[in-house]
Amino acid sequence: MLELTGVHTYYGHIHALKGVDVKVPEGEIVALIGGNGAGKTTTLRTISGMLRPRQGSVTMQGRDISGVPAHQILQMGMSHVPEGRRIFPQLTVRENLEIGAHTITDRRLIEERIQEGFTYFPRLKEREHQLGGTMSGGEQQMLAIARALMVNPKLLLLDEPSMGLSPLFVEAIFDIIVELNAKRGTTILLVEQNAQMALSVAKHAYVLQTGAVKLSGEAGAIAQDESVRKAYLGED
Amino acid sequence: MENLLTAILINGLLLGTLYAIIALGYTMVYGILQLINFAHSEVFLSGAVVAFEVFRLLGPAPDAPPGSGMNPYLVLVIALVVAMLVCGTLNVLIERLAYRPLRTAPKLVPLISAIGVSLILQDVIKFIEGTQGRFQLAVNVPTAFTQTVFSVADNNIKVRDLVLIVVAAVMLFGLDRLVNHSRVGRAIRAVAQDRVTAGLMGIDANRMIALTFAIGGALGGVGGVLFALKFPNLDPYSGTVPGIKAFSAAVLGGIGSIPGAVLGGLVLGLVENLLGVISSFSLIFPKLAFLGAIKAEYKDVGAFMALIIILIFKPSGLLGRSTTEKV
Numbered sequence: 001m002l003e004l005t006g007v008h009t010y011y012g013h014i015h016a017l018k019g020v021d022v023k024v025p026e027g028e029i030v031a032l033i034g035g036n037g038a039g040k041t042t043t044l045r046t047i048s049g050m051l052r053p054r055q056g057s058v059t060m061q062g063r064d065i066s067g068v069p070a071h072q073i074l075q076m077g078m079s080h081v082p083e084g085r086r087i088f089p090q091l092t093v094r095e096n097l098e099i100g101a102h103t104i105t106d107r108r109l110i111e112e113r114i115q116e117g118f119t120y121f122p123r124l125k126e127r128e129h130q131l132g133g134t135m136s137g138g139e140q141q142m143l144a145i146a147r148a149l150m151v152n153p154k155l156l157l158l159d160e161p162s163m164g165l166s167p168l169f170v171e172a173i174f175d176i177i178v179e180l181n182a183k184r185g186t187t188i189l190l191v192e193q194n195a196q197m198a199l200s201v202a203k204h205a206y207v208l209q210t211g212a213v214k215l216s217g218e219a220g221a222i223a224q225d226e227s228v229r230k231a232y233l234g235e236d
Numbered sequence: 237m238e239n240l241l242t243a244i245l246i247n248g249l250l251l252g253t254l255y256a257i258i259a260l261g262y263t264m265v266y267g268i269l270q271l272i273n274f275a276h277s278e279v280f281l282s283g284a285v286v287a288f289e290v291f292r293l294l295g296p297a298p299d300a301p302p303g304s305g306m307n308p309y310l311v312l313v314i315a316l317v318v319a320m321l322v323c324g325t326l327n328v329l330i331e332r333l334a335y336r337p338l339r340t341a342p343k344l345v346p347l348i349s350a351i352g353v354s355l356i357l358q359d360v361i362k363f364i365e366g367t368q369g370r371f372q373l374a375v376n377v378p379t380a381f382t383q384t385v386f387s388v389a390d391n392n393i394k395v396r397d398l399v400l401i402v403v404a405a406v407m408l409f410g411l412d413r414l415v416n417h418s419r420v421g422r423a424i425r426a427v428a429q430d431r432v433t434a435g436l437m438g439i440d441a442n443r444m445i446a447l448t449f450a451i452g453g454a455l456g457g458v459g460g461v462l463f464a465l466k467f468p469n470l471d472p473y474s475g476t477v478p479g480i481k482a483f484s485a486a487v488l489g490g491i492g493s494i495p496g497a498v499l500g501g502l503v504l505g506l507v508e509n510l511l512g513v514i515s516s517f518s519l520i521f522p523k524l525a526f527l528g529a530i531k532a533e534y535k536d537v538g539a540f541m542a543l544i545i546i547l548i549f550k551p552s553g554l555l556g557r558s559t560t561e562k563v
């Protein structure tokens with residue numbers, strides 16, 4: 001589905017990704033874990049076209065997409081739930097969802113998808129006409145995911161969906177991730193600080209450290225790895 | 237006294253409506269780029285020049301008997317449409333050539349560029365319309381627009397005043413539909429709030445920014461035509477003072493806020509007339525005659541003092557959001 005080969009990405013002079021190789025097979029949940037500043041967010045931004053890799057390639061379903069601007073990549077069936085949710089604060093919940101469907105012109109389809117989003121996240125229906133910026137962190141996360149689902153993506157990029165959420169909310173979000181993958185067959189690349197949760201739902205996992213892949217393999221095996229347990233699972 | 241108050245109210249509202257239409261151009265561009273488009277005063281003046289040309293070409297000849305020639309309302313509609321097209325296109329070009337290349341530069345740089353564009357446009361207008369180093373355009377306003385329709389407490393309401401109100405109302409209604417109830421309007425608002433994330437939603441931010449300039453420019457063009465009906469004597473600098481006033485109105489209302497620009501325009505128009513009328517006291521108290529002599533200055537100084545006072549108490553403007561809330 002998605003493949004990164006030798007990807008180097010810079011912020012001006014800052015060399016953030018130093019040759020990253022990642023494979024996301026179709027229909028799988030793949031976890032990307034690593035400490036602060038490891039380059040997880042940068043990897044997702046490079047995939048979705050927010051950043052352009054200086055070297056290496058990003059291919060989706062065999063097509064090279066490195067250098068395609070973000071607003072066009074969406075059309076290829078990829079949605080990116082950005083770090084920090086990035087809800088439009090002055091748009092209502094409904095408008096945020098409609099914006100997620102900006103590339104769709106069929107009004108009936110948009111309405112259908114909004115209702116679908118409401119069945120995944122009933123909380124959003126209750127808040128339909130509330131401004132996005134006035135929602136709680138957890139509600140905003142739900143909205144961000146629902147907004148990304150408006151285009152019914154084949155590939156979903158999630159950047160720390162559990163960030164700042166109470167355990168109950170984290171549970172709910174992860175249930176939905178698993179359900180999306182199982183029922184719709186959505187391929188998911190999941191970036192998480194909550195490594196334990198991420199590894200429990202993923203099939204494969206990558207550990208990123210200072211801009212390079214340090215370890216990769218079956219999620220179960222990664223979870224057993226001594227160094228990972230020490231560094232990311234809070235064990236010693 | 238009653239006549240005086242009515243005059244303040246009527247003239248204030250008319251002038252304020254004009255400021256509001258022009259202020260929208262400043263506030264919309266600011267809302268999406270956080271840039272003060274200083275060239276807007278010349279974009280607006282271009283609308284007035286378009287009115288001059290259209291009325292010169294299609295309006296009645298000065299010595300023609302009344303009622304002959306093309307219907308003045310049709311001429312007005314043509315002037316409005318041409319002005320919207322010309323000024324909308326002009327504003328889009330300005331953005332493309334003078335602001336977009338500086339998008340990532342520090343905020344002060346595009347501001348300087350904006351002032352530069354403003355000066356260049358003054359010269360371009362002078363070059364196109366001036367003859368032998370002279371520039372004075374007297375708009376050939378059809379007499380149909382200068383006739384009195386009715387009087388309120390001795391104040392004559394002319395056709396052009398009603399035209400101003402009606403056209404402004406139509407524009408505001410259309411703008412509200414477009415910005416708050418359409419797909420592109422939603423996309424424009426999304427880009428204004430978070431350009432990068434709007435990109436992730438499949439929105440081409442550059443197109444929405446260009447569209448915003450087109451809308452702001454078109455409104456400026458309409459403002460220019462209405463201005464030309466009311467103040468038919470134009471020169472290359474005629475845009476400057478109304479431009480500054482309209483910009484102040486936008487700040488007063490809360491820059492970036494569309495209802496704020498409208499409210500700010502109306503308030504500024506009213507305050508300005510209120511203070512201008514102080515000079516009329518000279519008729520009642522001859523000893524205050526000197527006030528009449530400094531009338532124009534008084535008006536502007538007073539208006540800007542009111543602006544400063546309001547901003548001291550409400551720095552984000554009447555309807556503006558405090559900047560800390562801005563994401």
Ligand SMILES: Nc1ncnc2c1ncn2[C@@H]1O[C@H](COP(=O)(O)OP(=O)(O)OP(=O)(O)O)[C@@H](O)[C@H]1O
Pocket residue numbers: 011014016034035036037038039040041042043083193
């Ligand atoms: N906009 C930026 N400008 C400059 N440097 C940046 C920018 N964003 C990230 N970086 C740098 O790139 C590196 C990778 O950052 P990135 O945000 O990808 O890390 P991350 O793995 O997502 O971390 P976290 O878990 O804290 O979100 C860091 O060293 C960071 O300082």
Ligand SMILES: [Mg+2]
Pocket residue numbers: 040041042083
């Ligand atoms: Mg991150």
